[in-house]
Amino acid sequence: MNTILRSFLDRFIGRGDLTVIDSRGTAHRLGDGSGASVVLRFNSAQAERAVALNPALKLGESFMEGELDILQGSIYDLIMLAYENAGPELMPAFWMKAFEKMRIAKRRLQQMNTRLRARGNVKRHYDLSAQLYRMFLDPDMQYSCAYFADADMPLAQAQLLKKRHIAAKLLLRDGMDVVDIGCGWGGMGLYLSQVAGARVTGVTLSDEQLAVARDRVAREGMEDRVDFRLQDYRDISETFDRIVSVGMFEHVGINHYDRFFRKSASMLRRDGVMLLHSIGRVEPPGATNPFLQRYIFPGGYIPALSEVMRSVEKSGLIATDIEILRIHYAETLRHWRLAFMAHRDKALALYDEAFCRMWEFYLAGCEASFREGSVVVFQIQLAHRLDAVPITRDYIPAEEQRLERLEGQRGIPGPAWPTEGRFPHIASP
Structure with missing residues (x-):
């Protein structure tokens, strides 16, 4: 050896x-x-x-x-x-320390996410075949941390609870205008419209995600309530009552945090509320894991809360609530990893052995880092005004109960979810 x-x-x-x-x-x-x-x-x-x-x-x-x-x-x-x-x-050995210092020194260059570069970064990961993601995600294709009331909960139910939890913090009412920055395959935006009655604009840089999201809107006949676009968040011109962003901030790049929050502040109406859901680190600022940087999320970065709040404080927005979700993403990734491995032969038919090994390592490494490492999820609620939300957190479970009742009345989950034939259901492992 x-x-x-x-x-x-x-x-x-x-x-x-x-x-x-x-x-x-x-x-x-x-x-x-x-x-x-x-x-x-x-x-x-x-x-x-x-x-x-x-x-x-x-x-x-x-x-x-x-x-x-x-x-x-x-x-x-x-x-x-x-x-x-x-x-x-x-x-660690001195050369390992040197590699880490070099990665930290290079991080601003790697995260120079201009419009063109951000689009290219997204295509590397999110414009993979939607069939790949259907192999391991829940039926609603939620590609972000679920919310587990207990570890034995099925993934689809935990993802529904995640959407309900976020919607509760947004304090939505019928007719409100919402922008979903990084709308994915459309599940969050459809939930906010179908259940909470919002008018939703969703933006993404992924052609694959946009095609799926728009197809879902058309099949539900919701073109007058939900509009999904291929658009950079920096180019949005409208203002909104609510802003939601789930799993997108990790791709903004540390160089662009100030602009992201200044843009959010300009889009958010004076009495509005924003909810940012992002992976974060509980350690001091660092660098992106080199394997993830090279093969999975080019231009991506997991921030420390101190890095996020420094830019929030300069934007004119104030933090009205911060919640740290621990272990929830480890459980989410466990479901994804086991489902991917159960359908590995289908992924191999789409790509090759090296891709399947790369994806297995990615899912395994991320699950381990959320379970035993220093990675969590931040949910940061932001507003212009101190009184934009109630002064205690009691409203959150009350809103969740209201939304649960609305789900029952409006048949969610139900026909709004992808059908068996179009989006094959992957049973929870």
Whole structure:
């Protein structure tokens, strides 16, 4: 085995049961033997060197390219074993620190998300075939953190609760004008219109998402209530009673935070309310994971709350409520990962083996980071006025109960959800 890799593993793996088979076929057993066994095999000396020098990038790349195989357990088990052994007492090698400092130094350049570059970044991820996403998402195609009342809740129900929870914080009434920044495949906007009675404008930079969202509007005959557009948020000219943005802020780029909130402030009417739902980090500002930056979310970044609030404070908006959702995204990703693996053969028919390994590593790594790492979800409610929302949070469960009653009256979930033939239902794992 590569000398540097062996030295690192001997220091790092103190707990668990890990067997590493090197490129020469020699097995090395590490850990204290506790827990489930994980066996990995390096298929080349080059992969050993690469992982030893830059594990944050090269572990995922080696797995994706077939230079590293998991013979027992899964890549998720391996990543969770790494988290189990991580701790402040483990000092990374000096070159690993150097890589991290370099990534932080480059982050503003990587996140220079002009209109043209933002469109290209979106196409890399969201303009993949909608069939891929239908393999593992809930029937409403919600591609963001669900809201689990308990861990055993089916994914579709948890996603419905997420929409209800967000709508409750928006305090919607019939006839209000809402803009959904980053509207995805349309599920949130349709919910806000069908259940809460809003007139919704949704914007996206994804052709695939727009086609699905507009098809849903047409099938429901809601063209007079919901308008989905291919548009950058910077080019919206109207004003609105409410603004909602779910899972889009991660793509704005740190260079553009000030502009994003200034634009939001200009779009939001004086008595309006905004709800921002975004992945965030509970550690100080850092850099995007290099594997995610290169292969999954180019131009993306998970901010610290301090970075978000610095720009909010300069925009003229005020934070009226901040909620931190913990573990909810780990449970969401567990459903996605298991559903993707159950339908992996369909993904392989669309793409290739390297893509399937890349996607498995992405889902596994993200689930582990939400379960054991420093990543959570921020829900930040914003307004111009201190009295835009009630002065206690009691209104939130009261609104959720009202919306639940409206769901029953208006048949949600029901025909508004994609049909079995058009959007095949993936059973919760």
